[in-house]
Amino acid sequence: MKKRAVMLLLTGVLAAGMLTGCGTVKDSDVAVTVNGTDITGDVANFYARYTQAQYETYYAGYMGEDMWTGEGQDGETYQDTVKESVRTSLENMYLMEEHMDDYEIALTDEEKAAIEEAAGEFDAANGLTEKDQVSGSRDTVERVLELLTIQSKVQAAIEAQADTEVSDEEAAQKKMQYVVFAFSTTDEEGNTVDLTDEEKEELKTTAEAFAEGAAGASDFAAYATEQGQTSQDATFDAETTTLPTQLVEAADALEEGGTTGLVEGDNGYYVARLTSLLDREATDTKKQEIVSERQQQLVNDTIDGWREDAKIDVHEGVWKKIDFTTLTVTMKQEEASPYTDEVMTDDQAEEQGEDALE
Incomplete structure (x- = not known):
């Protein structure tokens, strides 16, 4: 499903705008050399534009027109940060291709056919000018899809080597019921209003009385x-950060069925009861999270090892030509009709809306 989603995403890329500044990237340019293998300009540009299109389609509305010139990490522009990520991803994909034989991986006839089909759909969906601006020749699209498919298969092969055994003790998630007496309220306009010191003292008295009564109640929720x-309700362990630290520490120290006294957090007073030392569903979910973390760590460590041994030469002049500020690239948006299994383009959806209005 993921591989197919990537292919469908690529078939819908559209480019608009004018190229200015330091010139366009030539297909024969060399952007990066990885262990003697060249990442050519067309592959680098197309993958960069594919990534750019995702950002501009889904985030431009939030980040504004200057999204690429805004400051990113370590004083760099957001464009610099994203382009560095793109380059690293490409380098890693070429290293994965180099090591695919280590995992006895090869593209199947079915995968090759799907790649050719997707490249053909992209070729038919976009004009010559747009394809030229994003280096979107059919051969280049096929090459990028090939790299993405290899990346997916090598990653899966590495993940399969991770330890998937997780004990209940390691993943144990406790469960609590709790009540919060917040240090703020909401006024009629929906604005948050902090309590005064006097109001907090009154609230503390109320919370203390609740804690005293809750300690002797057989049903915490009913008493509340x-x-x-x-x-x-909340599930947690000692490392949980989605709940106030003070509440987690107090609840974690309880025996099953025990109730805390008044717990003061940063944003309110809390009273809690520990209802289970091991919540089965939450613990099983945590096991899956631990396995996923192990798998991702193994992938990261493996690739880091390859990178340490690799000779990677970056040709900065070529990378400079891939400029997100001089060319706008967005995805062609498609939406499914609620009455059919078909997918509609923006124009078809608009026509259907107009028909409905008529």
Whole structure:
């Protein structure tokens, strides 16, 4: 599904705008050399434009027209940050291709046919000018899709070597019910208003009384309802950061069925009851997260090892020509009709909307 999604994404790329500045990238340019193998200008430009299109389609509305010139990490522009990520990804894909035989990986006839089909769809969906601006020849699109497919297969092969055994003890997730007495309220206009020191003292008295009553209640949630409060459920372990640290520490120290006293957090007072020392569903989910983390770490470590032994030469002059500020690239948006399994283009969706209005 992921591979097919990438192929469909590529078939919908459109380029618009004018190229200015330091010139266009030639297909025969060499952007990077990895262990003697050249990443040519067309591959570098097309993959960079493919990445640019994703950002401009989905994030430009939030980041504004100057998204590429805005400051990114370490004082670099956002364009510099993204382009560096693009280059690293390409270098890694070429290293994965170099090592694919280590995992007895080869593209199947079915995968090759799917790549050819997707490249053909892209070729038919875009005009000559647009394809030229993004180095989107049919051969180049096929090459990028080939690299993406190899990347997916090598990553899966590396992940398959990770340890998938996780004990309940290692992944154990406890469960609590808790009530929060917040240090802020919402006014009629929806604005957040912080309590005064006097109001906090009154709130503390209320919370302390609730804590005292909750300690002797057989049903924590029911008691909270009786007191006009709302009990919330949460699963956690000692490393949980999605809940206040003070609350996690207090609940983690309880025996099953135990209730905390008043716990002061940064944003309110809390009272909690530990309802389970091991929540089965949450623990199983945590196991999956641990396995995924191990798999990703193994992939990262493997590629880092390859990179340490690799000779990678970057041709900065070519990379400079790939400029996101001089060419706008967006995705052709498609949406499914709610009444059919067909996919509509923007124009078809607009026509259907006009028909409905008529």
